[in-house]
Amino acid sequence: MPSSGMLQRNRFVRMVLISNVFSQLGIWVRNLAILFYVMEKTDGDALAVALISVAEYAPIFIFSLIGGVLADRWRPKKTIVWCELASALSVGIVLLVLDMGMWEAVFLATFCSAVLSQITQPSGMKLFKLHVPDEQAQAGMSLLQTLFSIFMILGPILGTFAYQTLGIRLSILLTGIAFLLSASAMVFIPPDNTTVVGERVMQTSVMRDMVDGIRYVAAKKVLVYLNLCFLAVGLGVGLISPLGIFLITERLGLPAQDLQWMTIPYGLGEIIGGIVTFRLAAKIAPQWFLMLGLVVNAAGIILSGLSTVLWLTMTAQFLIALLQPAIFIGNNALVMLHTDQAYIGRVAGIRTPLMTGSMVVMMSVSGIAAKTLPLEIIYGAAGICFLLGALIVLPLCEERLAAASR
Template structure:
């Protein structure tokens, strides 16, 4: 394994598709992190630290994912994936002009619109990217490729919050929104270097959209692996939604630190993700993706519970490191399971069905998180979140006995 690993990484990095998609992701992460931090601090300031308003930022980001993921995944299977991704980035950049115009006319709530539009368009772009990954990366390198991809995300867990905080505090929300728009445009330019779409990929107009959606549901339901993965998604989404908007209150209320300490928590989390991603890459051939996923969820669940109980800053920071260390195992396991167990022609729809199971359950508890925080405090919320993750692990246990690969039973979805 150790001898083959550098060769595998080199093969991936020399792949034209991987080069273009990593460059696009680089610019997208700049824009997304500037948006995440700037909008969070701006809304918190404009609403005088209102927990409900802060939770609405996350709702604006994740609720559209639930609504549009079905449609976006279906059209990702019908349209040419490269063209889809480029146009999504261009439209995201153009939407920023409307946001800046509204803010110039005194409507500060327009910052929610910036998050809303990018979240909607990502539901068309993300499954198209997964489709390209399926087409251009050899199957035996998929898990290694996912590790490289997630490592790039981890790097921005370190630099993203620092950059976002600096731009907002130094130049204000208008400049931060402008940086976001420029980043989307640069991402579109990077995607122009992707290999040209094959003539037989996308542009499938022989069936109706509704029929394609129904076929996608039949495909997922006929696969025991994908069906079980969906159940784990729901449990994890319920847990994550409870605490996702509450991180800043954990720092300011539970630990008694200033709000700008959030960037250091995210910094530690990012460092841990890089280390975890590299290690996951090193033993990707020794551990199945389902076991990798269950391991990450178990560690994260225990870390969540301990973070809720802790009042010590340094101990909580250490738990944040542990949580970040396990996160790549979850992300790599999920993406690898989907890619290994889904036909290329169904990649978009499988993403469009499984993602709402996670996001929809997360949005439900996310919408309640602000009210629950005022009613039962942070401690029980973090404990409940950890228990939901443990429930997800229990749901995934039957997958340990299954072999990876596309199940023959799923072929029924093609014939019905």
Template sequence: MSTHVAATESNTNGQLLRNRFFQTVLLSNVLLQIGIWVRNFAILLYVTDKTGDDPIAVSLISVAEFAPIFVFSFIGGTFADRWRPKLTMIWCDILSAVSVFVVLLTIMFETWEAVYFATFVSAILSQFSQPSVMKLFKQHIPPAQLQSAMAIFQTLVAIFMVLGPSLGVIVYNNFDIHVSIAVMGVAFLLSALVLVRLPKDAPVEKVDAKERHLRREIAEGFRYVWRSPVLRTLCGVFALAGLAVGIMQTLGLFIVTERLGKPKEFLQFMLMINGIAMLIGGASVMLVAKKLSPQKMLAIGMLAGALCSVGIGYSTNVMLTLVLQFASGLFFPIIQVAISTMMLQWSEESIVGRVNGVLSPMFVGMMVVTMAAAGPIKTVLPLVTIYSIAGGLMFLGMLLLLPIFKYKAPEHASKQPSPSGMSVH
């Protein structure tokens, strides 16, 4: 029996990797990851060099990256449902490349502050491009293969979490900011060129102009999420996970210096362990994706995250902390894959963009809240207590999922028609 299941899973993954649409989006994402990681670290190192490690200047990079999510996520998701997704993605990559080359010109004239503009514009355009990707996944990936597709993408993200920082540092240290920015622009342009291979967009259904009211369409997205018990629960889980992750991301340095008694440089080893674990977890999640519902996968990931958070807070042993850090990274892809799968399975194709626009800011928004509050909280609470609170938030998120275990993907997911241009070869 197990041999038959393994053979079936292998055949499913083989079909997925031969899917022209999936091949194209995967290659495009590789190019985008190269551009993004070179951007993140080259700009970070450039700003620290220019400002003498000014913490305010460095923090503005994060502001430029995350602020657009609050402003443009709802709008981007709405327009992704209106526009043709293939053209939207291509134009977003082209405009990102143009903005990067504009920044390159300004830096050549010694206006270094323009590097913030590259991050800001790229972050805005991603709020239009990302929902379009989700919409195309809904169109071109059979429901039975969605979790496997999400797992492969999570593996790719994990690979770049391990390799990306080194790539950015190498490019910047061996060349300079001008070459680094040029690499970003070329990567975005190549991604746009690769996306031309995507199947032709389906005709957009024409709606009367009176009905195409932006605020009304955004409100429809909120109502759609609120009416679905699964999506409504997912919204709460997103918020709780964001609160917990924001605490752990911000205070990891103090775990190293205060709980482990190590120099701050030791943090890079913890992050490397976490990245390697995410790579393994992303590959392993494909093995369990067919055996468990996404709700149960998400609950397992949240429970593991809760236990690891409390354990890391209490631990003063280096080896134990590294093991817990590894375990946390191992289960994080399960959370990401399960959330993406649930979002796609419980959303109709016509509203995928708006659902993504409603849910995504919940995680990032709450994460930024606790990132901003973590410093002041640490002045009044010990690390053990703070990490226990983060673990409690993850555990509460797991409890929220228990009532929706009984739900199965709706009919619009299981009866999705086979799209054109999806031949397996």
């Protein structure tokens, strides 16, 4: 089994982590700056604020599969570097348009970055498949998830500070610089293997690659289970995502401002969970990580809906966040282990809109559900979605046990 030291000495992993630090910094500064700027310009207009989410989520449905195909056809290192440079360029264009007095241009920054991320994300998974041994894949995913968890806490603080001290133009400029630094870090990873990619691009069309990707996923039992699992998880997450404030006001009877107390245990749980998962990644099979995360999240969500005391709700939120990294790390590691390198991009491109689409659908009906059903019933239903996901992937755990007993 690989040690954490071996993984951290991997030059590719170090450069990816550095690149993601700059990328996450740029994303959070941009997102918070745009949010505050739009609220300031529109006096808090709900429709204008909602358009930010549209600019962020719409490209997932439109470009995810196409982005996955392109990630499989293009050289992954070169693709990521050029996409980061394109993100920086789009930021520069936004600055020019802002100087012309068209404040609506800030939506363009979010939209362009969201489109490009549909190519960079599957390209990143492809690079992991190329440069990280299979036995280290889960530990590598754990490191990245820990980094994302840290930015879940630091990101809003940094983004708010940047906007309040620098304003919208310098915040956008800082975002562009961060993307340039992210691209610079990726330059230092090992070069792409050009032979296989070049041959396949000449022999196939984009449409044929899409069809081949769908057929590949449908023929792989493990990938079908994982996609259905994430579909169920998306339903559960979408159902309760807009309703967290009502845990405070209705179930606990506290003022809405006390929602901030929920972020403390959640953030701590995310960071601790990421670190613990990294330490255990070499010792526990990814399907068990995934199963444990789904079951504990289901229990935490149900407990959150039933609780009427603050300490119990905070404990439930901590447990949810503690095991949440296990869900994504276990799922991603299984995808890496059971997907051929040539199909990584398309597999990611198919999976992403499934989860995001189910989330958006349930988010659109959660408000209606909250008006007609008790909050504990809604949270119970969300918990059942996670348990359904656990049942879907249960055969993978049974197969692991059967293989170990032989």
